[in-house]
Amino acid sequence: MPAPADLRVALSSVPVGADIKLTVRLEAVSEGVLVTAAAAAPVAGECARCLEPVTLSVDVALCELYETGAGPAAMAEDDEDRRFLDADLLDLEPAFRDAMVLALPLAPLCRGDCEGLCPECGIRLAEADPAHDHGGGSDPRWAQLRQLDISEPQGGARAAERQEG
Ligand SMILES: [Zn+2]
Ligand SMILES: [Zn+2]
Secondary structure, eight states: OBOOTTOEETTEEOOTTOBOEEEEEEEEETTEEEEEEEEEEEEEEEOTTTOOEEEEEEEEEEEEEEEOSSOGGGOOGGGTTOEEOBTTBOOOHHHHHHHHHHHSOSSOOSSTTOOOBOTTTOOBTTTSOTTOOOTTTOOHHHHHHHHSOOSSOHHHHHHHHHHHO
């Protein structure tokens, strides 16, 4: 089935129209229809550490009872979790969407040991030279600032002048 829109969490989403492999088993029970479904969806995300595009596959399993009877119109407010057969049509998408959003990785990684980005220059450490560093971790611009001597308060020098005069 094609993926519906808005299947996403912060850093990962199922591309709209992506091919989701869905296996559904319907079982008639006394209350309605018991749906057991399994879906495998491709997920496009961004590595939470280095922001590289990541593609992975997410599997979800569903087991939902779709009740026959009064239908959604008669649902009490605290019955939000119950699902009903709507005029004998079984709409699997809301249940699937709920399960899928929960299954999407909140912080996908391009690989388990992703080193992320250099905190100094933002380069991907995986692509950088293994010896990549910035000379003790200091930016040259900050090094210049450090040469300014701010340890001696100027008030001390002025006080000395006054004593002389
Ligand atoms: Zn990464
Ligand atoms: Zn760097």
